[in-house]
Amino acid sequence: MAMHLFRFFRRARKGQGVSTRWEPGPCPLTSVKGGRRWREDIPYALPKDLQENDRLHYQHYVFKTLLGGNYHAPLERVGNILDVGCGPGYWMLEIAQQFPQARISGLDTEFALPPGPVASNCRFVQGNILHGLPFAEQSFDYTHQRLLVAALPSQAWPWEIKELLRVTRLGGWVELIEAGDGFAATGPQTERFLSWTRAALRMRGIDAGIIANIGRWLEEAGAREVVFRTLSYPLGSWAGHEGVLWGKDVFAGFLAIKGLLNAQLGVPLHELEAVLAQIPQEWDRYRTCNSIYVAYGKK
Ligand SMILES: C[S@@+](CC[C@H](N)C(=O)[O-])C[C@H]1O[C@@H](n2cnc3c(N)ncnc32)[C@H](O)[C@@H]1O
Structure with missing residues (x-):
């Protein structure tokens, strides 16, 4: 057991950074569009900056409230x-309290610890999912992934879910939470805003x-006892x-992707803003809904 844990941490550290605090700064892999910071080395379609961390913080509590908890398996x-x-790690920090005996690892392209004391059973590992997960087979009892819809190209999904299962131990659980185009x-x-968004995402x-x-995909990757729910x-x-x-969360997501629609598709900012200004009232008038998807399965 001790040897297994040693191998697990050694493998995870190999070639990876370990940090205590993330400050977004200029780097060759980023650009600034519409005052927001974006990664240029990965397909990820949302900004990567402190403002986005705040949105993810709010979103964490929305998901926890709507879904009635932080996990379902x-x-x-x-x-x-x-x-x-893992983004800014809000899910990790809560799970660290719910499972104080567990060791929680979060993988992302950049570290983003929220201010305040960090749970001693949490650690961040820097990595690119699209290069494969930097962990040995069967390293985890529970592998969780939430809201990578704007990060993974369509063709990568089935392969990436196999990666999640690879690093999960036999009898352990893999859980995915997503939302997307289920309007x-x-x-x-x-519809206008969504058609621009779909076009910008397609380009990535x-x-x-x-x-x-x-x-x-979980089933096809070999998971057993798969449960899948669509919650509108x-x-x-x-x-x-x-x-x-939910409306504030989805609308904040629209605001976050606005800069990409301007930079990538050339939609003028004033046009985007005029459309966005009408959307909240339109949701009330049409009684619009959007779905969240929950899937989990056993290895
Ligand atoms: C929408 S956020 C969700 C964050 C977190 N899972 C949550 O639910 O709060 C998506 C996260 O995926 C990360 N990401 C995007 N592409 C990635 C990649 N290729 N490798 C690793 N992380 C990636 C982003 O940096 C971002 O933190």
């Missing part, structure tokens, strides 16, 4: 947990419309507290 004995694409009852301005090889396949939630104040929460 029937976890029992968990020693090692991995969070793939229902949309009006014309929402990403298709958010296929994200509802996560359950099937209202967007906007027409549906009370839940609608306000």
